[in-house]
Amino acid sequence: MKIKELPDFDRPREKLEKLGPKALSNLELIAVLLGKGTRAKDVYQLSKEVLECVENDFEKLNFTTLMRINGLGKTHACQILAAFELSQRYLFQDGIKIQNASDVYKLASDLKEKKQEYFVTLTLDGAARLIQKRVVFIGTLNQSLVHPREVFADAIADRAAGVICVHNHPSGNIQPSREDIAVTKKLVEAGKIIGIRIMDHVIIGKTTYFSFQAGGLLNNGEH
Incomplete structure (x- = not known):
């Protein structure tokens, strides 16, 4: 189902606003990051391709890999990488002690x-x-x-x-x-x-x- 066909309460942004980010699926979280799709691809379809890319090899996820997704664009690729990097930095930062x-x-x-x-x-x-x-x-x-x-x-x-x-x-x-x-x-x-x-x-x-x-x-x- 395309995002336009969903009732307002079930759209990712509206759901996040009312229920918080934990209520969203991974696909929906990426859809929020992207904001919108393209003429050829709905935001859900684009998000699905991004999610597959992430799940296939998260450790090697980079700008070049994301740009292979047709229709994603440089701005969206940068937004995704920036969001992932920021979250990782805070996860790494949380109490990790380097002993050796x-x-x-x-x-x-x-x-x-x-x-x-x-x-x-x-x-x-x-x-x-x-x-x-x-x-x-x-x-x-x-x-x-x-x-x-x-x-x-x-x-x-x-x-x-x-x-x-x-x-x-x-x-x-x-x-x-x-x-x-x-x-x-x-x-x-x-x-x-x-x-x-x-x-x-x-x-x-x-x-x-x-x-x-x-x-x-x-x-x-x-x-």
Whole structure:
């Protein structure tokens, strides 16, 4: 049934207004996000295709994937991704404590299948609870590209006590390169000046990880 054929009380927006979001199905929630369909597709039909895309592989959901849905459009794709990202950030933020590199590996497991290198920061409060997870840089790690200001600007805004750096090696080899070590040393020294500690730098591989802290490389950046 098309949305226009539904009685007012059973339309997603009206239902949300009267009963709250928990009363809506996943399809209806997406329909609220989209607002309207196109000439060719009713909002329910479009929402159904979005929902199938989400359910098939939520972890790999991105702008390119959503744009494959005929009629969705850039604005709707951005609205969906923004809504999902915001909800995930608050879910991640709720009491997650980072106790070791294994916790980091679980939290950054989405990096395992990336074809490019992603440099991510986890900002932490004084009790080692996660404040925020952010992508800082995409591409091969390089001292001139990963600058301390990009890493610490958000940490300062978060009033973070510490930062954990994370990046992936698409090759699967988790051993740190000379550039990895140089970048880490630079960030550690900058952190000492700013007063925000680099707690660890974790390299994510296909099935395992490498921790600079556990490997004894965090203080001086040398083997």
